[in-house]
Amino acid sequence: MKLYFNKIGSLETVTIKDIAKVLNLSTSTVSRALRGSYEINAETKRLVMEYAEKVNYSPNPIALSLKENKSRAIGVIVPEIANHFFSQAINGIEDVANKRGYHVVIFQSHESYQREVINIQHIIARKVDGLLISLSGQTNDVIHLQEIQQKKLPFVLFDRVSDKIEAHKVVADNFDGAFKATEHLILSGRRRIAHIASPSLLSITKERLAGYKAALEKYSILYDESLVKYCGFGAEEVKKLVGDLLENQKPDAIFTTSDRLALDCFSEIKEQGILIPEQLSFIGFTNLKVAHLLAPSLSTVVQPAFEIGQTAAELLLDSIERKSQNIEQFRTIKIPTEMVVRKSSVFN
Amino acid sequence: MKLYFNKIGSLETVTIKDIAKVLNLSTSTVSRALRGSYEINAETKRLVMEYAEKVNYSPNPIALSLKENKSRAIGVIVPEIANHFFSQAINGIEDVANKRGYHVVIFQSHESYQREVINIQHIIARKVDGLLISLSGQTNDVIHLQEIQQKKLPFVLFDRVSDKIEAHKVVADNFDGAFKATEHLILSGRRRIAHIASPSLLSITKERLAGYKAALEKYSILYDESLVKYCGFGAEEVKKLVGDLLENQKPDAIFTTSDRLALDCFSEIKEQGILIPEQLSFIGFTNLKVAHLLAPSLSTVVQPAFEIGQTAAELLLDSIERKSQNIEQFRTIKIPTEMVVRKSSVFN
DNA sequence: AACGTTCCCGACAACGATTGCATAAAGATA
DNA sequence: TATCTTTATGCAATCGTTGTCGGGAACGTT
Numbered sequence: 001m002k003l004y005f006n007k008i009g010s011l012e013t014v015t016i017k018d019i020a021k022v023l024n025l026s027t028s029t030v031s032r033a034l035r036g037s038y039e040i041n042a043e044t045k046r047l048v049m050e051y052a053e054k055v056n057y058s059p060n061p062i063a064l065s066l067k068e069n070k071s072r073a074i075g076v077i078v079p080e081i082a083n084h085f086f087s088q089a090i091n092g093i094e095d096v097a098n099k100r101g102y103h104v105v106i107f108q109s110h111e112s113y114q115r116e117v118i119n120i121q122h123i124i125a126r127k128v129d130g131l132l133i134s135l136s137g138q139t140n141d142v143i144h145l146q147e148i149q150q151k152k153l154p155f156v157l158f159d160r161v162s163d164k165i166e167a168h169k170v171v172a173d174n175f176d177g178a179f180k181a182t183e184h185l186i187l188s189g190r191r192r193i194a195h196i197a198s199p200s201l202l203s204i205t206k207e208r209l210a211g212y213k214a215a216l217e218k219y220s221i222l223y224d225e226s227l228v229k230y231c232g233f234g235a236e237e238v239k240k241l242v243g244d245l246l247e248n249q250k251p252d253a254i255f256t257t258s259d260r261l262a263l264d265c266f267s268e269i270k271e272q273g274i275l276i277p278e279q280l281s282f283i284g285f286t287n288l289k290v291a292h293l294l295a296p297s298l299s300t301v302v303q304p305a306f307e308i309g310q311t312a313a314e315l316l317l318d319s320i321e322r323k324s325q326n327i328e329q330f331r332t333i334k335i336p337t338e339m340v341v342r343k344s345s346v347f348n
Numbered sequence: 349m350k351l352y353f354n355k356i357g358s359l360e361t362v363t364i365k366d367i368a369k370v371l372n373l374s375t376s377t378v379s380r381a382l383r384g385s386y387e388i389n390a391e392t393k394r395l396v397m398e399y400a401e402k403v404n405y406s407p408n409p410i411a412l413s414l415k416e417n418k419s420r421a422i423g424v425i426v427p428e429i430a431n432h433f434f435s436q437a438i439n440g441i442e443d444v445a446n447k448r449g450y451h452v453v454i455f456q457s458h459e460s461y462q463r464e465v466i467n468i469q470h471i472i473a474r475k476v477d478g479l480l481i482s483l484s485g486q487t488n489d490v491i492h493l494q495e496i497q498q499k500k501l502p503f504v505l506f507d508r509v510s511d512k513i514e515a516h517k518v519v520a521d522n523f524d525g526a527f528k529a530t531e532h533l534i535l536s537g538r539r540r541i542a543h544i545a546s547p548s549l550l551s552i553t554k555e556r557l558a559g560y561k562a563a564l565e566k567y568s569i570l571y572d573e574s575l576v577k578y579c580g581f582g583a584e585e586v587k588k589l590v591g592d593l594l595e596n597q598k599p600d601a602i603f604t605t606s607d608r609l610a611l612d613c614f615s616e617i618k619e620q621g622i623l624i625p626e627q628l629s630f631i632g633f634t635n636l637k638v639a640h641l642l643a644p645s646l647s648t649v650v651q652p653a654f655e656i657g658q659t660a661a662e663l664l665l666d667s668i669e670r671k672s673q674n675i676e677q678f679r680t681i682k683i684p685t686e687m688v689v690r691k692s693s694v695f696n
Numbered sequence: 697a698a699c700g701t702t703c704c705c706g707a708c709a710a711c712g713a714t715t716g717c718a719t720a721a722a723g724a725t726a
Numbered sequence: 727t728a729t730c731t732t733t734a735t736g737c738a739a740t741c742g743t744t745g746t747c748g749g750g751a752a753c754g755t756t
Contacts, residue, residue, distance in 0.1 A: 015742055026706045062413045062475055063742035066711050087430035106454045125406055267641055293615055295643020363712055374736045379714060389734060411712035414741045
């Protein structure tokens with residue numbers, strides 16, 4: 001025996017069956033009436049609609065998912081939401097997804113390959129319609145991505161992509177951003193420009209390094225490997241590497257490649273009592289909201305995180321909705337970066 | 349006719365029915381075998397288990413949700429994930445939820461009451477087992493929360509709570525944090541201490557104001573209303589209010605109440621060329637990771653975001669799993685705050 | 697009068713998994 | 727031999743919804 005307390009908000013949510021019973025109709029008729037099917041009498045439709053409205057009927061998305069084998073939800077896997085780039089990208093994703101009637105389910109890999117794989121399994125079991133992924137710093141192989149592809153589940157890589165797999169990709173123009181930053185340092189008179197980079201596995205690392213090298217080459221500065229350091233995500237590790245670098249290589253400028261690195265590096269430099277920008281120019285590849293409040297204010301190359309998220313989501317949803325046609329070309333979309341010069345890199 | 353490509357990963361996911369067909373058993377037997385029911389022959393069990401393992405069977409959570417009318421997922425609604433306090437709190441929530449076998453689905457209200465309500469509706473339709481909510485800055489009434497309560501859906505408010513409703517609540521010790529911050533300013537010799545507060549609707553705002561007042565009172569400093577400003581979340585608004593305050597009230601210290609306010613306020617002070625801490629002491633109620641990198645480094649009252657998230661999640665899951673017993677006492681848990689003194693509030 | 701249309705609507709199966717009940721086969725007891 | 731237990735399994739209902747099929751009623755056509 002079921003209980004209904006509809007006057008005070010339903011204890012049990014009302015289903016199509018409940019409506020059918022009350023109106024003495026079959027569930028099929030109610031269903032069709034609600035979807036405005038042509039084969040239902042106008043009067044019946046009105047009755048059903050009105051009653052549904054009155055009892056605040058809303059279809060059970062779980063039942064629909066089961067029936068249709070899709071969920072109108074997309075999964076997002078990012079290394080860390082406590083990172084402005086990713087939280088802004090997620091905002092971009094949600095913006096697009098919500099407009100197109102999809103939900104967004106967020107997962108974090110916390111820079112762990114293992115968690116990335118587990119997340120993907122979970123997310124697939126949950127029957128999302130598609131996936132947006134930014135790879136963890138530990139991710140080296142792409143077998144988990146290949147599995148997704150074999151399951152014909154649409155996905156788009158963004159920001160942290162891999163060149164070991166063919167897929168839709170949305171990235172910032174890392175090469176150009178790094179090139180501009182390096183060129184800026186060179187033009188302001190620096191020559192010994194160090195580059196603090198993310199783990200070498202990441203695509204962003206390679207592209208930014210390439211931009212850095214290209215700028216050096218353009219101005220005929222020899223590439224010096226000892227000025228480039230790859231760092232993981234531990235603060236201590238970064239500080240040690242940077243400490244060594246400062247002591248042994250005496251760079252006159254540093255170009256870092258991410259929020260985390262910029263901050264840890266920045267604080268190590270200050271702890272060593274080295275003056276920015278007088279003794280050392282500094283520019284970061286970051287999305288920090290507080291860049292202008294640091295002392296000195298931090299020059300940065302900014303990635304349009306929100307736009308990257310939007311673009312990736314658009315691409316994914318197009319792919320999902322076009323899925324049946326099947327034959328589709330993988331696309332890589334590159335979004336321009338912007339350089340903001342502040343005090344940390346201007347010393348004259 | 350279904351296609352199976354199990355050697356290369358299944359195109360169609362395998363169901364209990366598929367297993368049954370292959371092994372010439374009924375779905376019931378397979379189901380029971382997988383759950384290790386005592387009424388299934390040991391040999392049959394082994395067969396089923398092995399085959400299930402081989403084809404990588406995993407039960408369809410959607411089907412289970414439909415049947416059991418629960419999802420082993422909890423919903424989280426926060427104003428903004430691009431806010432360290434909330435992203436850290438979410439990490440705490442996920443930590444606990446994952447350990448206890450639940451998924452976390454994140455929604456943002458973007459400080460909008462309307463979006464908060466819509467999010468709640470969505471989330472309820474999705475059949476989550478419970479809800480964690482931190483209210484938006486615009487939220488004034490709690491009818492949406494009352495609705496949840498009438499639907500008997502367990503929920504816990506955290507950080508941004510409301511005193512208009514009885515429910516489980518987890519908060520930082522805002523009173524004490526504000527008291528300590530204000531007292532610190534007083535003890536260092538300040539007397540005209542301004543307080544930049546969040547929207548006055550929020551519980552945190554009221555509690556922190558009370559702590560501020562209590563500290564003033566303890567040291568027999570008269571409470572001056574004109575030193576207190578309530579701000580929304582727009583940068584321009586904050587800067588204008590602070591600008592006016594600085595000009596007209598000439599405070600010798602400022603105590604702000606959130607990340608956003610601290611940053612906007614900080615930058616306005618610097619733009620006006622006022623020296624921190626010489627002319628003006630500054631302390632914020634924030635969770636900024638970069639507080640120590642600002643110039644001068646920023647004194648703060650820190651809320652244990654991760655722990656708040658953990659506690660709230662524990663409370664919710666307990667509530668969910670105890671749900672059937674029904675009669676439960678609402679609890680309010682207060683987590684201590686910590687004061688970190690840096691240069692922005694030390695001038696001698 | 698016999699047949700064909702059109703209009704509305706209901707019965708049933710299906711999606712994937714669980715579970716109460718029924719039951720066949722085999723063994724145990726009287 | 728007849729009846730009762732036990733063991734192992736299958737059937738069918740269920741969750742909420744939709745799609746396929748089929749059919750009754752009312753009307754028009756020959």
